[in-house]
Amino acid sequence: MSALLEIEDLAVSFGRTGAVRGTSLTVERGETLCVVGESGCGKSVTALAVMNLLARGARRTARSMRFQGEDLLGLSDTGMARLRGNDMAMIFQEPMTSLNPAYTVGSQMTEVLRRHKGTPQRVAVDRAADLLARVGITAPGLRLGQFPHQLSGGLRQRVMIAMALMCEPKLLIADEPTTALDVTVQAQILRLLAQLQRDLGLGMMLITHDLGIVARVAHKVAVMYAGKVVENAATAELFASPRHPYTQGLLRCVPVPGKIKRDEPLGSIPGTVPRVGPDFEGCAFRERCSFADPTCEHEIPRHQAGGAHDFLCRLPA
Amino acid sequence: MSVVSVTTGPRRGWKSVSTWIGAVIVGIAMICALFAPLLAPHDPFAQDLGKRLLVPFWMEGTDPAHLLGTDQLGRDYLSRLIYGCRISMLIGVTVTIVSAVIGIAIGVLGGFLGGRVDDAVLFAITTRLSIPVVLVALAVVGLLGSSMHLLVITLGLLLWDRFAVVARSTTMQVRNLDFVAAAWCAGCSRFRILSREVLPNIASHLVVVATLEIALAILLEAALSFLGLGVPPPLPSWGLMIAEAKDYMFFSPWVIVIPGIALFVLVLGINLLGDGLRDAFGTHRTDT
Amino acid sequence: MLQFLVRRLIVALLVAATVMTLAFILTRLSGDLAVSIAGPNATQEDIELVRKAYGLDRPLTSQFFDWVGRAVTGDLGESYFFKARVSSLIAERMPITITLGLTGLVIALLVSLPLGILAAVRENTTLDRVVQMVALLGQAMPSFWLGLILMITFGLQLGWLPISGTGSWQHYVMPGIVLAFSAIPALTRLTRAGMIQAMGSDYIRTARAKGLSRASILLKHALRNAAIPVVAIAAVQLGFMLGGSIVIEQVFALHGVGFLAWESIGKNDFPVVQAVVLVLAVIYVALTMLADLMNAVLDPRLR
Ligand SMILES: Nc1ncnc2c1ncn2[C@@H]1O[C@H](COP(=O)(O)OP(=O)(O)OP(=O)(O)O)[C@@H](O)[C@H]1O
Ligand SMILES: [Mg+2]
Numbered sequence: 001m002s003a004l005l006e007i008e009d010l011a012v013s014f015g016r017t018g019a020v021r022g023t024s025l026t027v028e029r030g031e032t033l034c035v036v037g038e039s040g041c042g043k044s045v046t047a048l049a050v051m052n053l054l055a056r057g058a059r060r061t062a063r064s065m066r067f068q069g070e071d072l073l074g075l076s077d078t079g080m081a082r083l084r085g086n087d088m089a090m091i092f093q094e095p096m097t098s099l100n101p102a103y104t105v106g107s108q109m110t111e112v113l114r115r116h117k118g119t120p121q122r123v124a125v126d127r128a129a130d131l132l133a134r135v136g137i138t139a140p141g142l143r144l145g146q147f148p149h150q151l152s153g154g155l156r157q158r159v160m161i162a163m164a165l166m167c168e169p170k171l172l173i174a175d176e177p178t179t180a181l182d183v184t185v186q187a188q189i190l191r192l193l194a195q196l197q198r199d200l201g202l203g204m205m206l207i208t209h210d211l212g213i214v215a216r217v218a219h220k221v222a223v224m225y226a227g228k229v230v231e232n233a234a235t236a237e238l239f240a241s242p243r244h245p246y247t248q249g250l251l252r253c254v255p256v257p258g259k260i261k262r263d264e265p266l267g268s269i270p271g272t273v274p275r276v277g278p279d280f281e282g283c284a285f286r287e288r289c290s291f292a293d294p295t296c297e298h299e300i301p302r303h304q305a306g307g308a309h310d311f312l313c314r315l316p317a
Numbered sequence: 318m319s320v321v322s323v324t325t326g327p328r329r330g331w332k333s334v335s336t337w338i339g340a341v342i343v344g345i346a347m348i349c350a351l352f353a354p355l356l357a358p359h360d361p362f363a364q365d366l367g368k369r370l371l372v373p374f375w376m377e378g379t380d381p382a383h384l385l386g387t388d389q390l391g392r393d394y395l396s397r398l399i400y401g402c403r404i405s406m407l408i409g410v411t412v413t414i415v416s417a418v419i420g421i422a423i424g425v426l427g428g429f430l431g432g433r434v435d436d437a438v439l440f441a442i443t444t445r446l447s448i449p450v451v452l453v454a455l456a457v458v459g460l461l462g463s464s465m466h467l468l469v470i471t472l473g474l475l476l477w478d479r480f481a482v483v484a485r486s487t488t489m490q491v492r493n494l495d496f497v498a499a500a501w502c503a504g505c506s507r508f509r510i511l512s513r514e515v516l517p518n519i520a521s522h523l524v525v526v527a528t529l530e531i532a533l534a535i536l537l538e539a540a541l542s543f544l545g546l547g548v549p550p551p552l553p554s555w556g557l558m559i560a561e562a563k564d565y566m567f568f569s570p571w572v573i574v575i576p577g578i579a580l581f582v583l584v585l586g587i588n589l590l591g592d593g594l595r596d597a598f599g600t601h602r603t604d605t
Numbered sequence: 606m607l608q609f610l611v612r613r614l615i616v617a618l619l620v621a622a623t624v625m626t627l628a629f630i631l632t633r634l635s636g637d638l639a640v641s642i643a644g645p646n647a648t649q650e651d652i653e654l655v656r657k658a659y660g661l662d663r664p665l666t667s668q669f670f671d672w673v674g675r676a677v678t679g680d681l682g683e684s685y686f687f688k689a690r691v692s693s694l695i696a697e698r699m700p701i702t703i704t705l706g707l708t709g710l711v712i713a714l715l716v717s718l719p720l721g722i723l724a725a726v727r728e729n730t731t732l733d734r735v736v737q738m739v740a741l742l743g744q745a746m747p748s749f750w751l752g753l754i755l756m757i758t759f760g761l762q763l764g765w766l767p768i769s770g771t772g773s774w775q776h777y778v779m780p781g782i783v784l785a786f787s788a789i790p791a792l793t794r795l796t797r798a799g800m801i802q803a804m805g806s807d808y809i810r811t812a813r814a815k816g817l818s819r820a821s822i823l824l825k826h827a828l829r830n831a832a833i834p835v836v837a838i839a840a841v842q843l844g845f846m847l848g849g850s851i852v853i854e855q856v857f858a859l860h861g862v863g864f865l866a867w868e869s870i871g872k873n874d875f876p877v878v879q880a881v882v883l884v885l886a887v888i889y890v891a892l893t894m895l896a897d898l899m900n901a902v903l904d905p906r907l908r
Contacts, residue, residue: 053813084816097807101906102829112815147905444623447886449848452866456878459870460634536747540852543749559750570757577750585745
């Protein structure tokens with residue numbers, strides 16, 4: 001059976017910026033893939049490219065993009081709209097502004113179900129109330145009649161999650177769903193997502209730059225840098241033996257209790273993600289990498305490190 | 318590989334073309350207004366009842382001495398049109414000067430002082446907006462008799478609202494900027510801060526408003542003159558020309574088409590120029 | 606919300622009181638009203654008679670408070686020329702002006718909403734620029750002249766529509782179009798700007814992520830939010846249209862309130878003039894309050 005989502009060599013450019021430059025990802029059914037990387041490395045753009053929700057002005061190309069074996073590249077706008085919200089759903093980074101201020105929570109939730117399944121309003125309302133309860137909202141009946149501005153950020157994100165689940169999607173793409181929330185609420189939402197993923201057998205693509213989250217929820221991880229996936233591995237494997245210097249740098253940034261001494265500065269990678277053109281050659285990390293040498297300016301081969309572990313570095317280490 | 322979506326960004330060229338068109342129109346109008354006596358081929362008031370309603374150059378039976386024909390009293394239409402441009406520009410500019418002085422004073426005061434003063438300013442603006450301009454202007458001119466001076470003062474007293482609104486909001490923005498706060502701290506007087514810091518910073522917004530107001534004043538003058546309560550005859554105001562020619566329009570439509578198009582083109586030109594200035598200054602629309 | 610409305614109401618009453626004072630001053634500007642009412646051939650005796658009859662011999666303050674006191678009870682005085690109560694004169698003519706104003710507003714909305722939406726959806730394309738050009742052209746159009754041109758074309762040459770008067774609904778088509786022209790530019794720009802802003806918003810991305818149809822995204826989710834300022838401005842524009850209809854009523858010989866005012870100005874019939882100014886101002890203020898209310902209905906955040 002084919003994978004749930006399979007992307008090969010996705011590239012997205014905005015004029016002279018190559019936001020994504022040849023990314024390949026696979027999400028299996030019932031599995032959580034975490035995509036990590038610093039701000040601006042193309043995580044959101046990858047997710048939006050899968051959903052075909054890129055802003056005007058974006059140019060998307062790929063060798064292949066398959067969802068449940070169906071070719072997404074050849075799909076018309078209406079064909080794509082039939083999948084979105086139905087078989088693949090997405091929740092966003094900005095819960096405060098992602099709901100329409102003019103309509104009630106209930107009307108925005110039931111609308112998805114009526115659109116894709118033609119469910120009668122009464123039944124849809126019941127399902128919406130069930131799901132609100134499921135994502136941990138008390139008094140769902142009351143909430144259904146409220147407008148987004150009457151809800152806190154955490155509640156709104158829960159509503160977004162419930163709304164994404166209305167049509168029982170196979171794939172849930174969550175783009176930094178907790179970044180805009182309070183720390184305590186962040187933990188609750190993540191626990192909720194992990195639990196829902198297990199219970200419903202969802203395939204999930206979770207975007208984050210928080211490796212603490214990855215350690216807790218991911219089955220496998222894709223590390224992105226400047227528009228490319230630089231390392232792919234199962235979670236345990238990645239944390240145990242990171243191969244790419246960038247991954248190693250990222251992992252050094254995570255404070256592990258007991259492992260660092262008091263008053264010792266937290267590790268960080270010096271510099272920032274460079275903006276590169278679509279035709280940039282070589283390793284984009286070389287400016288910040290302590291192992292860099294002139295060969296890094298040329299095409300880098302992908303190395304296998306056993307099992308499903310691969311990485312993109314000249315060092316076969 | 319398949320390309321899914323490519324879109325182009327905005328093209329700036331078109332915008333600058335329209336600004337140039339506007340500038341050229343306004344330039345021509347200014348030349349006509351300043352040098353009307355030199356440009357006009359005939360005396361705009363000279364009647365020749367033997368040459369009434371001669372047709373313009375594009376129609377059959379035209380008189381080469383009168384390019385745009387003559388009106389119902391045999392006056393040369395081109396000359397009247399050129400002198401009419403002078404009247405339109407004169408009224409547009411003077412009305413705008415009067416209304417700018419009133420509106421900017423009120424708006425800057427409200428925006429700068431805030432509090433009670435600002436409440437009063439807002440109230441004045443609300444009241445002004447509730448007064449029907451055309452009706453009140455007609456009533457004033459109707460009661461006091463029509464003259465250019467009266468018309469300018471009346472319209473000036475009525476059209477200051479947009480200046481006040483824009484001056485007020487931009488002053489508020491500028492007042493909260495760092496360098497103005499610094500000037501306060503340095504112990505500069507209010508007057509100095511207003512004249513040195515605030516006014517130069519809101520000037521570009523006000524210039525854009527001024528273009529819109531000139532266009533509006535020209536249109537209003539034409540409408541009032543058309544209703545017989547604007548510029549007194551026999552002055553060749555375009556609105557008055559249309560009113561006087563109205564009885565002949567069904568058989569000689571050009572008598573109203575010519576001054577109407579002149580009016581339309583002039584106002585369009587001013588608005589195009591204003592739009593261009595707005596973009597050049599990077600200010601936002603305030604006229605909706 | 607209630608507090609807000611009460612405050613608006615107080616401001617509205619203050620505005621009405623100020624306009625009343627201004628209207629009173631306005632009609633006294635010409636100096637001796639008795640002279641102008643009596644007419645050019647009147648003797649000194651006639652003038653004195655007129656002065657007595659209309660109460661113009663009393664001090665200005667007592668004339669003012671008399672007018673205000675009556676106006677508050679709905680008594681706007683008596684017309685010198687029509688020899689009728691001003692309130693009934695205005696009531697008689699008002700339906701024509703309101704019909705004209707509403708026709709203009711409906712036409713304006715029917716044109717500017719689709720144009721604004723179209724321009725926003727096709728932002729930065731030729732179509733967008735054409736729409737913006739149309740708005741600029743509309744802004745530069747002298748309404749009385751457009752009225753005359755329509756009369757020549759559709760009334761005389763094509764014979765499709767009646768040229769003047771108020772007999773049937775067809776009589777309102779041309780004046781309505783002309784009146785609409787004054788509101789179309791502002792409404793189109795506002796619709797376009799609102800739609801562009803809405804289409805770029807996060808909730809539209811959510812709507813697309815939900816797989817909704819294009820029509821639902823545009824008309825249900827984006828337009829609903831873009832329409833909020835448009836509705837408010839539409840109400841205000843209706844106020845401006847009623848005030849500005851005087852020119853168009855004159856062009857098309859529609860005997861509405863504007864026409865009445867125009868006639869009365871010509872006849873020095875000042876009770877009618879000041880009453881029309883007051884009534885139009887009150888209608889404007891009422892419309893701005895209506896706009897606030899509609900905003901609250903459309904935007905749940907304001908409730
Ligand atoms: N609409 C757009 N127009 C132009 N450039 C864009 C657009 N959207 C994204 N980009 C560029 O694409 C690159 C990747 O952006 P993306 O939003 O995918 O980063 P990210 O990894 O999601 O970062 P973050 O963690 O901050 O969300 C950035 O350099 C950004 O500037
Ligand atoms: Mg992102």
